[in-house]
Amino acid sequence: MKNRIKVLRxxxxxxxxxxxxxxxxxxxxxxxxxxxxxxxSLPLGMRIAKVFGVRVEDVFSEE
Amino acid sequence: MQYSRKGFWLSQAAAAxxxxxxxxxxxxxxxxxxxxxxxxxxxVLCGALSxxxxxxxxxIQQAEYTHIYAHGALIGVFATGVLIPFLQTQPALLQTxxxxxxxxxxxxxxxxxxxxxxxxxxxxxxxxxxxxxAMRLKSRA
Numbered sequence: 001m002k003n004r005i006k007v008l009r010x011x012x013x014x015x016x017x018x019x020x021x022x023x024x025x026x027x028x029x030x031x032x033x034x035x036x037x038x039x040x041s042l043p044l045g046m047r048i049a050k051v052f053g054v055r056v057e058d059v060f061s062e063e
Numbered sequence: 064m065q066y067s068r069k070g071f072w073l074s075q076a077a078a079a080x081x082x083x084x085x086x087x088x089x090x091x092x093x094x095x096x097x098x099x100x101x102x103x104x105x106x107v108l109c110g111a112l113s114x115x116x117x118x119x120x121x122x123i124q125q126a127e128y129t130h131i132y133a134h135g136a137l138i139g140v141f142a143t144g145v146l147i148p149f150l151q152t153q154p155a156l157l158q159t160x161x162x163x164x165x166x167x168x169x170x171x172x173x174x175x176x177x178x179x180x181x182x183x184x185x186x187x188x189x190x191x192x193x194x195x196x197a198m199r200l201k202s203r204a
Binding site for chain 2: 024025026028029032033037038040041044
């Protein structure tokens with residue numbers, strides 16, 4: 001699964017640690033999601049989209 | 064339970080402390096000299112604290128730890144399956160290991176049972192550590 005977390009984060013000038021705090025996960029876990037090494041569950045995916053203020057499909061897409 | 068780094072480390076440190084206490088006590092008394100109820104209570108507390116630590120992780124970490132434990136436990140079961148027949152062919156070595164573990168010469172069946180259980184536990188822990196090491200090396204590659 002592809003994602004635009006890095007781009008969305010850069011647009012808001014948020015660090016990984018800052019975003020990880022906002023969605024309440026470990027920075028290492030966010031790094032794994034961002035680099036496509038781990039896929040989040042739907043609730044976590046929705047939480048990520050919510051903090052960016054976008055739709056889930058604007059963050060995640062199929063390969 | 065929500066993700067909490069502090070909660071995870073506190074629970075894990077408490078569980079590790081209890082295991083260290085049990086190991087120190089067993090070295091002092093010899094495994095056969097442990098009070099059975101003491102070991103059981105410590106293991107129940109340890110299990111509860113370990114589960115508490117697991118629930119303080121986020122979902123990605125939980126999946127990773129579950130993967131590590133599941134594969135490590137499988138390695139431990141298969142390693143024990145290889146080690147036990149090997150030790151059956153080496154009675155002198157087995158007796159030496161038994162004497163080291165129990166701090167005195169023993170041939171009691173219950174001591175062999177405890178030693179077998181300890182072997183399974185130790186191989187599972189080593190298996191989990193190997194899986195964790197392999198995952199770290201893979202993520203760096």
